[in-house]
Amino acid sequence: MKTPLAWYNLAHHKVRTVAAVAGVMFAVVLIFLQLGFRGTAERTASLVYEALEFDILIRSRNSGRLSQSRPFPRVRLDQAASAPGVAGASGVLLNYLRWQSTRGATRPILALGVFPDAPVFSNAELQTKLRLLTAPEFLLIDRASRAEFDPANGAEFGDQDLGTEAELDRRRVRIVGHFQLGTTFDADGMVVLSQEGFRRVQPAWPSKHVSLGLVRLEPGADPAAVSEELRRRFAEQQAVDVDVFTRDQVIEHERWVWLWQQSIGLIFTMGVAVALVVGSVIVYQVLSSDVTNHLPEYATLKAMGYSDGFLSRVVLAQAVILALLGFAPGLALSQALYALTAWKTRLPLDMTAGRVAGVLGLSLVMCVVSGLLALRKLRGADPADLY
Amino acid sequence: MRTPLAWHNLTHNRRRLAVALAGVGFAVVLMFTELGFRNALFDTTIQIPEKLNADLILASKAHKGLVSFERFDRQRIYQARGCPGVKAVYPFYLHFYGVFWKARGEVIHPIRLLAFSLSDPVIAIPEIAVFARALEEPGTALLDRRSKPLYGIPRGADPVAAQPAIELNHRALRLVGEFELGTDFLADGNLILSDRNFARFLPGRAPGKDPLSVVDLGVVQVADGADVEEVRDALARLLPDDVRVYTKQAFIDREIAFWNNSTPIGYVFFLGMMIGFLVGVVVCYQIISADISDHVPEFATLKAMGYRNRYFMGFVLQEAFLLSILSFLPGLLVSLGIYTLLAKGTGLLMVLNAPRAAFIFVLTAAMCLCSGVLAMRKVLAADPADLF
Numbered sequence: 001m002k003t004p005l006a007w008y009n010l011a012h013h014k015v016r017t018v019a020a021v022a023g024v025m026f027a028v029v030l031i032f033l034q035l036g037f038r039g040t041a042e043r044t045a046s047l048v049y050e051a052l053e054f055d056i057l058i059r060s061r062n063s064g065r066l067s068q069s070r071p072f073p074r075v076r077l078d079q080a081a082s083a084p085g086v087a088g089a090s091g092v093l094l095n096y097l098r099w100q101s102t103r104g105a106t107r108p109i110l111a112l113g114v115f116p117d118a119p120v121f122s123n124a125e126l127q128t129k130l131r132l133l134t135a136p137e138f139l140l141i142d143r144a145s146r147a148e149f150d151p152a153n154g155a156e157f158g159d160q161d162l163g164t165e166a167e168l169d170r171r172r173v174r175i176v177g178h179f180q181l182g183t184t185f186d187a188d189g190m191v192v193l194s195q196e197g198f199r200r201v202q203p204a205w206p207s208k209h210v211s212l213g214l215v216r217l218e219p220g221a222d223p224a225a226v227s228e229e230l231r232r233r234f235a236e237q238q239a240v241d242v243d244v245f246t247r248d249q250v251i252e253h254e255r256w257v258w259l260w261q262q263s264i265g266l267i268f269t270m271g272v273a274v275a276l277v278v279g280s281v282i283v284y285q286v287l288s289s290d291v292t293n294h295l296p297e298y299a300t301l302k303a304m305g306y307s308d309g310f311l312s313r314v315v316l317a318q319a320v321i322l323a324l325l326g327f328a329p330g331l332a333l334s335q336a337l338y339a340l341t342a343w344k345t346r347l348p349l350d351m352t353a354g355r356v357a358g359v360l361g362l363s364l365v366m367c368v369v370s371g372l373l374a375l376r377k378l379r380g381a382d383p384a385d386l387y
Numbered sequence: 388m389r390t391p392l393a394w395h396n397l398t399h400n401r402r403r404l405a406v407a408l409a410g411v412g413f414a415v416v417l418m419f420t421e422l423g424f425r426n427a428l429f430d431t432t433i434q435i436p437e438k439l440n441a442d443l444i445l446a447s448k449a450h451k452g453l454v455s456f457e458r459f460d461r462q463r464i465y466q467a468r469g470c471p472g473v474k475a476v477y478p479f480y481l482h483f484y485g486v487f488w489k490a491r492g493e494v495i496h497p498i499r500l501l502a503f504s505l506s507d508p509v510i511a512i513p514e515i516a517v518f519a520r521a522l523e524e525p526g527t528a529l530l531d532r533r534s535k536p537l538y539g540i541p542r543g544a545d546p547v548a549a550q551p552a553i554e555l556n557h558r559a560l561r562l563v564g565e566f567e568l569g570t571d572f573l574a575d576g577n578l579i580l581s582d583r584n585f586a587r588f589l590p591g592r593a594p595g596k597d598p599l600s601v602v603d604l605g606v607v608q609v610a611d612g613a614d615v616e617e618v619r620d621a622l623a624r625l626l627p628d629d630v631r632v633y634t635k636q637a638f639i640d641r642e643i644a645f646w647n648n649s650t651p652i653g654y655v656f657f658l659g660m661m662i663g664f665l666v667g668v669v670v671c672y673q674i675i676s677a678d679i680s681d682h683v684p685e686f687a688t689l690k691a692m693g694y695r696n697r698y699f700m701g702f703v704l705q706e707a708f709l710l711s712i713l714s715f716l717p718g719l720l721v722s723l724g725i726y727t728l729l730a731k732g733t734g735l736l737m738v739l740n741a742p743r744a745a746f747i748f749v750l751t752a753a754m755c756l757c758s759g760v761l762a763m764r765k766v767l768a769a770d771p772a773d774l775f
Contacts, residue, residue: 019673026666030417033662037655061495064537064575068497070487096484106449106457148649188650204591240492261535263431263572263735264652267424270729271659274420278413278666285410285670289677292403341658345651
């Protein structure tokens with residue numbers, strides 16, 4: 001093909017092409033946005049787990065999402081620690097507590113109670129700052145916590161809040177440090193206390209009970225084999241109050257909970273499905289109207305002796321060009337919308353390489369398939385109809 | 388205009404019309420689904436206040452939404468009863484954090500408790516009267532039929548007949564019947580108990596005090612003939628500053644505003660709907676502009692015959708409006724189908740009522756008219772001299 005006919009076709013009708021590109025672009029944005037929203041539900045599932053240091057996690061049986069973990073006897077940790085391949089186990093206490101700022105703002109916040117001397121977090125900043133928890137009333141707060149928790153500058157917790165007092169479940173506490181983790185659909189704010197501090201604000205917490213058991217393995221130990229062994233031991237002792245997960249398993253389980261059990265994840269999953277259908281229909285509409293618009297020209301070419309194959313290549317080339325032209329601004333706009341959403345809601349949406357590649361592939365496929373469908377029209381184009 | 392030119396133009400090419408209707412129709416479906424999702428989330432959160440037999444609702448000053456579980460002293464209920472114009476005030480108790488359901492010794496999951504004195508007509512749930520006597524017995528409760536299946540009771544099974552061994556916070560619980568409420572963001576299931584049973588299961592609810600001495604909501608009924616807003620103002624003057632008085636509607640609006648403003652939910656679905664709208668504008672523009680390009684010679688002829696620009700502007704807008712009506716109807720039908728499927732598949736509350744459909748229709752019309760205005764330049768530019 002010496003004359004780049006596909007390109008000329010598009011370049012000739014600028015306004016029409018802009019409209020077609022806009023159509024493809026919005027389809028791309030639509031899909032990116034829904035994927036991004038669904039991504040926030042997945043992120044909700046993994047954020048806290050990813051910040052914790054463990055190879056195997058012990059948690060109460062059948063508690064749905066992380067924040068619904070309930071206390072189980074700490075003796076399970078001692079039992080786990082004696083298994084071969086286990087280097088150590090430490091407990092974390094976890095509950096929603098009532099946060100109240102000195103200015104009176106109240107909101108439930110997710111609180112973790114940890115042993116500051118134990119390796120608890122894989123998040124380096126958090127683990128380092130644990131040594132600030134030298135008194136029961138001291139706590140660390142997530143900088144990403146929503147503004148409703150009432151930081152001094154009205155937007156984000158930071159150095160200016162150090163030393164500030166607040167209440168957790170009506171007991172006085174003091175902010176001694178901050179860290180960056182992020183908000184999720186499960187928790188839009190988080191604080192970390194020592195276990196002593198946690199029990200001080202939660203006097204009714206059952207003694208010798210923890211919410212999560214972080215089990216660390218010796219180098220070279222196989223998490224799957226050790227977790228199997230732990231499950232076997234617990235079953236033997238009829239300890240039906242806990243479940244044992246490897247790191248991958250617990251994140252997978254939590255992902256399942258958020259994507260398929262919680263309404264919000266179900267809705268986002270369906271949002272992605274609807275976006276795919278609507279996106280495809282729009283792209284088809286764009287390409288088919290483009291072919292229709294050029295039908296007389298195509299019929300003329302046919303009359304001149306050009307083959308159906310040649311015309312198909314023109315249409316497909318046009319489809320690919322439209323896909324690429326629409327994808328580029330679509331990606332840019334989506335990134336802007338991701339940033340806007342992250343700023344408005346504090347739920348970070350990540351434009352991952354996999355997602356970019358996936359949507360690019362998808363828009364190419366949508367455009368080419370729509371082009372092929374539109375081609376059927378062209379096959380029927382009869383030079384005789386022209387005049 | 389005697390000849391409905393816009394109509395003829397639109398319906399002349401059937402095939403193109405079908406593609407056009409599919410394009411705009413799907414934009415309509417997209418807006419409907421996003422709105423439906425948003426409403427599904429909001430509708431479920433306001434089910435409890437919706438069902439309260441209240442003209443006014445008392446809540447703690449710190450109360451922001453039903454998830455905040457801010458409580459107030461029962462004394463306020465007694466004080467409110469003395470206010471002129473008030474017929475009755477009832478305490479209503481809720482508890483979620485720290486309530487654990489355990490079935491067959493293995494399935495453990497948090498559940499929300501709703502409680503009140505069984506002789507108080509606080510909530511419009513007919514099963515309460517039916518099971519009132521059974522609920523007076525110690526350790527009994529009604530289970531929400533729409534609780535998610537993760538409580539160890541298979542969907543469709545009769546929990547009363549099956550009667551699995553259930554513990555609530557380490558105390559035996561006996562189900563005596565079912566009622567219907569629904570799940571929301573917070574709770575995957577609900578139980579209704581008498582206030583006495585509620586206190587039995589939650590001895591530590593108000594540390595050091597009677598568990599019933601702190602109340603979640605006060606259900607206020609106004610005397611016949613009294614003005615609701617006047618009574619609200621009188622109550623607000625009478626009661627100390629630690630409680631607030633809302634009309635039922637204001638309370639519901641506050642609940643929705645809480646979810647809308649201080650959680651990501653409202654924003655996320657607003658954005659989804661906006662994208663649907665923009666997609667619709669583009670699709671609609673393409674259809675109208677393609678139609679205009681095809682008929683430029685005809686337009687030029689009409690212009691040469693003396694038709695004014697005003698006529699063509701009206702024509703394009705008419706065509707846009709017709710397109711919005713024609714595509715709204717199939718869009719509505721498809722959306723109804725999707726709503727039904729989603730409601731069945733997920734247990735979400737997908738409600739499509741007339742005001743919501745009307746809202747989407749207004750958006751659809753606006754969408755098509757926007758495109759019409761964009762496409763109009765083309766007709767106006769048609770020059771009779773170009774014809775030949």
